[in-house]
Amino acid sequence: xxxxxxxxxxxxxxxxxxxxxxxxSVFTHVFASRGPGDVGGFPGATKAFVDAVSGAYLTxxxxxxxxxxxxxxxxxxxxxxxxARRGDxxxxxxxxxxxWPVVLFGSVAAGLRCTTxxxxxxxxxxxxxxTDSQAKLLITTExxxxxxxxxxxxxxxxxxxxxxxxxxxxxxxxWAGGPTIPSSADAAGLLTMEDLLKGGKMESEEKFxxxxxxxxxxxxxxxxxxxxxxxxxTTHLNVIGLLSxxxxxxxxRKAQDVMISILPFYHIYxxxxxxxxxxxxxxxxxxxxxxEPTKFCANIERYKVTIGLIxxxxxxxxxxxxxxxxxxxxxxxxxxxGAAPLGKNLVHQVKQRLRKVGAxxxxxxxYGLTETSPTTHLLSxxxxxxxxxxxxxxxxxxxxxxxxxxDGNVDAEEGSPGELWIRGPTVMKGYLNNPTATTNSITPDGxxxxxxxxxxxxxxxxxxxxxxxxxxxYKGFQVPPAELExxxxxxxxxxxxxxxxxxxxxxxxELPRAYVVHAYPEKIQTAAAEALFAQSVVKWMETQxxxxxxxxxxxxxxxxxxxxxxxxxxxxxxxxxxxxxxTTVKSKL
Numbered sequence: 001x002x003x004x005x006x007x008x009x010x011x012x013x014x015x016x017x018x019x020x021x022x023x024x025s026v027f028t029h030v031f032a033s034r035g036p037g038d039v040g041g042f043p044g045a046t047k048a049f050v051d052a053v054s055g056a057y058l059t060x061x062x063x064x065x066x067x068x069x070x071x072x073x074x075x076x077x078x079x080x081x082x083x084a085r086r087g088d089x090x091x092x093x094x095x096x097x098x099x100w101p102v103v104l105f106g107s108v109a110a111g112l113r114c115t116t117x118x119x120x121x122x123x124x125x126x127x128x129x130x131t132d133s134q135a136k137l138l139i140t141t142e143x144x145x146x147x148x149x150x151x152x153x154x155x156x157x158x159x160x161x162x163x164x165x166x167x168x169x170x171x172x173x174x175w176a177g178g179p180t181i182p183s184s185a186d187a188a189g190l191l192t193m194e195d196l197l198k199g200g201k202m203e204s205e206e207k208f209x210x211x212x213x214x215x216x217x218x219x220x221x222x223x224x225x226x227x228x229x230x231x232x233x234t235t236h237l238n239v240i241g242l243l244s245x246x247x248x249x250x251x252x253r254k255a256q257d258v259m260i261s262i263l264p265f266y267h268i269y270x271x272x273x274x275x276x277x278x279x280x281x282x283x284x285x286x287x288x289x290x291x292e293p294t295k296f297c298a299n300i301e302r303y304k305v306t307i308g309l310i311x312x313x314x315x316x317x318x319x320x321x322x323x324x325x326x327x328x329x330x331x332x333x334x335x336x337x338g339a340a341p342l343g344k345n346l347v348h349q350v351k352q353r354l355r356k357v358g359a360x361x362x363x364x365x366x367y368g369l370t371e372t373s374p375t376t377h378l379l380s381x382x383x384x385x386x387x388x389x390x391x392x393x394x395x396x397x398x399x400x401x402x403x404x405x406x407d408g409n410v411d412a413e414e415g416s417p418g419e420l421w422i423r424g425p426t427v428m429k430g431y432l433n434n435p436t437a438t439t440n441s442i443t444p445d446g447x448x449x450x451x452x453x454x455x456x457x458x459x460x461x462x463x464x465x466x467x468x469x470x471x472x473x474y475k476g477f478q479v480p481p482a483e484l485e486x487x488x489x490x491x492x493x494x495x496x497x498x499x500x501x502x503x504x505x506x507x508x509x510e511l512p513r514a515y516v517v518h519a520y521p522e523k524i525q526t527a528a529a530e531a532l533f534a535q536s537v538v539k540w541m542e543t544q545x546x547x548x549x550x551x552x553x554x555x556x557x558x559x560x561x562x563x564x565x566x567x568x569x570x571x572x573x574x575x576x577x578x579x580x581x582x583t584t585v586k587s588k589l
Contacts, residue, residue: 009411011401014394015460021237021244021397021425025208026217027108029240030279031064039064042282051098052260052288052299056178060279063101065201066175070106073196074137079164080196083136086111086206089219091135092266093117093126093144095289098176099169099193100265101275103139108217111206115219115231116266118477119143120546123150131155133219133231133432139167139193145186168192213237219432220268222370228483231432232370234268241425242272242373243280245395250281251307251334251362251381258331259283260305262291262314267476268370269338273309283307297323304331311339311476312346312508315363319349330358334381337365338374339476341464344389346508367391367464371441371448373426376400377462390461391454398424400462401447402454408443417465420454421447470571472501475509477548481571484551487544488514491537495519496561498569502553502578513553514541515574517561530557556581 022029031040038044044061051057058066074084084090090112092103107114115133117126119141126147130138140148145168152162168190171181175194183192208215213236221229259278263270278285286303288295291314299305308314315337318324332354342365354361364384368374379392394400402418404410412418427448430438442448453466472479481499488497496517501510516537524530534555541551556577562570 009401009403009408011399012394012456012460014396014398016249016393016396018397019244019248021241023210023213023237024240025108025205025213026236026239026276027067027105027205028207028209029236029243030105030276031067031205037061040279046282047284048279049098049101050284050286050303051173051176051178052286052295052303054173054178056098056173056176057284058098058101058176062176063105063279066102066197067105067109068202068205069197069200070102070193071109071205072200072202073198074107074110074112075202076199077191077196079191080137080167083165084110084112087113087215088137089113089115089133089135090137090139091115091117091130091133092139093119093121093148094139094141094169094265095119095143096261096265096270096287097141097169097289098173098178098287100287101279103167103169103193104265104271104275109202109205111208113216113219115221116271117221118264118266118546118548120548121147122544122546123147123154124544125546127151127154128229129221129231132229137165137167139169141169142171142184142187145184145190163190166190167196170194208236213240214429216429216432218268218271220266220271220370222268222478228480230434230437232268233429233432234370234373235429238373238426238428239272239276241397242375243276245397245426246273246277246375246378247280249378249380249395250277253281253283254306256304256331257283257306258286258303259307259309260286260288260296260299260303261309262288262296263309263311263476264290267339268374269309269368269476272373273375293317293321294323294326297321297327297329300329300332301327306331306333308332308335310335310337312337312342313475315342315346315350316506316508319346319353324353325357328357329354332359332361335361335363336378337363338368340473340509342389343508347388365391367452367462369448369450371428372422372450373428376422376424376426379461383461387459387461390457390463392462393460394462398422398426400456402456408447415455415457417453417455419468420450420452420462420464422450423447472499472510472512474501474512474548474552475507479512479549481512484512484514484541484545484549487541488516488537491516491540493519493523493533494537498561498571498574499551500553500571500574500578502575502582504553511553512549512551513556513578514551515556515558515561515577517559518557521559524557533557553578 039060216233218234219231367377377391401421402412484499562573
């Protein structure tokens with residue numbers, strides 16, 4: 001393990017040699033041809049993305065041409081031309097679909113910034129991202145139209161004006177050689193993706209070469225270490241840097257390899273490593289709209305899937321769900337988990353069960369954050385068994401520190417935990433329109449403070465052991481406590497609130513749990529009344545937030561939220577309280 005000393009402390013280097021990172025646009029890098037008939041390094045006629053439901057697919061050449069056509073439509077159609085100038089922002093809010101790579105790469109080809117939102121967002125949640133990102137256009141599905149219209153109404157935008165900013169991705173797949181599906185009544189009169197594909201094709205994409213590669217390409221939203229969701233400015237260079245450093249460390253491609261996609265494309269993990277990386281590696285991707293255990297296993301059998309990028313809860317399914325033995329999963333050879341910690345026991349369970357159905361499958365994991373584009377560490381296939389539980393080694397071109405204080409003046413002792421800091425070409429430009437949050441997260445000399453606490457062993461493998469930040473991770477989703485607390489405080493019967501994450505060993509994830517102070521304690525004098533109120537709060541929150549933010553860990557009613565003298569919530573005390581409550585419940589069973 002290479003390391004060096006600086007005035008600020010010990011800097012750990014990657015064990016791998018640096019790689020060249022081109023300074024160009026994402027589109028140019030991904031679709032660059034190396035010869036006649038070649039698209040991105042592989043024959044243009046080979047499949048790139050396949051719709052899992054219908055079997056309709058896009059070849060590499062079709063995707064390039066459709067993206068350039070969509071970009072042309074954005075720049076020239078009378079409805080979108082004033083809202084799609086170079087540097088403008090488009091918001092994509094859609095479940096996974098075959099249209100995603102077309103609208104994403106088409107928007108990038110047109111020189112636009114893309115901000116990607118969870119399709120399960122409520123109108124209020126969507127409004128925050130739309131306004132904060134300064135988006136001018138919004139791409140959604142027929143199912144999302146109603147929420148988008150509600151959002152515009154809440155923002156005071158007249159229906160006619162709001163409708164001019166909507167582009168609909170329909171259910172009809174004729175444009176990709178798929179089935180004909182009638183449009184819904186909600187989509188009547190709205191501009192569609194197909195409308196924008198009819199007007200011609202860009203001769204060449206907008207260029208972002210040299211210094212221009214530092215312009216923002218994607219705006220995924222993250223809560224960072226604290227607070228409300230913030231727009232992470234990911235540049236063209238950040239994305240290309242990520243693709244360049246991770247490509248050499250992905251398992252060598254085999255001719256029969258096929259990847260399945262169930263990670264949501266709006267998240268940076270899938271955005272870069274399902275929509276970009278497989279294309280560069282020549283891997284066809286099976287696009288499943290959303291995760292459903294039986295369909296997931298059925299699609300592995302149907303398409304002879306060999307590779308999957310996943311999150312720990314999917315491994316729980318493979319370990320326990322009956323579908324894992326009902327379908328032929330023997331083609332699986334590599335699964336890589338991210339977005340949340342992966343434990344040894346779960347890996348062993350999955351590997352043993354897959355062996356029963358004939359699959360010799362390596363299971364690895366990586367680590368990263370939205371702010372680092374995302375992956376900074378990856379556990380190699382060779383070490384996946386021996387170092388199970390580790391996030392792996394630092395990737396090329398990156399540097400790391402383990403620090404024991406907020407300012408980075410004190411190193412963690414060798415073998416002891418310290419906050420992980422990262423520096424390198426994949427670290428974001430900053431948080432959009434939020435210089436204070438950027439300054440608090442990135443030091444003047446370029447170190448991003450992850451908020452996660454890690455240990456590095458003597459062989460240079462890292463282990464995440466804790467985190468300083470308060471973010472709750474539910475099945476790969478980020479759930480910011482502060483956001484839920486603010487919503488809880490709008491409940492007429494709640495005087496104060498705090499939200500923590502509680503571990504669920506069965507689901508291998510954290511569950512958001514709220515503690516609240518009743519505004520009128522005289523109303524809940526009995527245990528039964530208190531329990532009824534707590535359950536009503538759980539149900540009420542389900543009307544306020546997206547599903548992944550539901551209070552699945554329940555609600556506890558307490559007399560006072562523990563806080564420091566400065567007014568900061570003492571979450572550690574609440575976590576201890578939650579553990580005590582869980583122990584009490586078990587003892588009564």
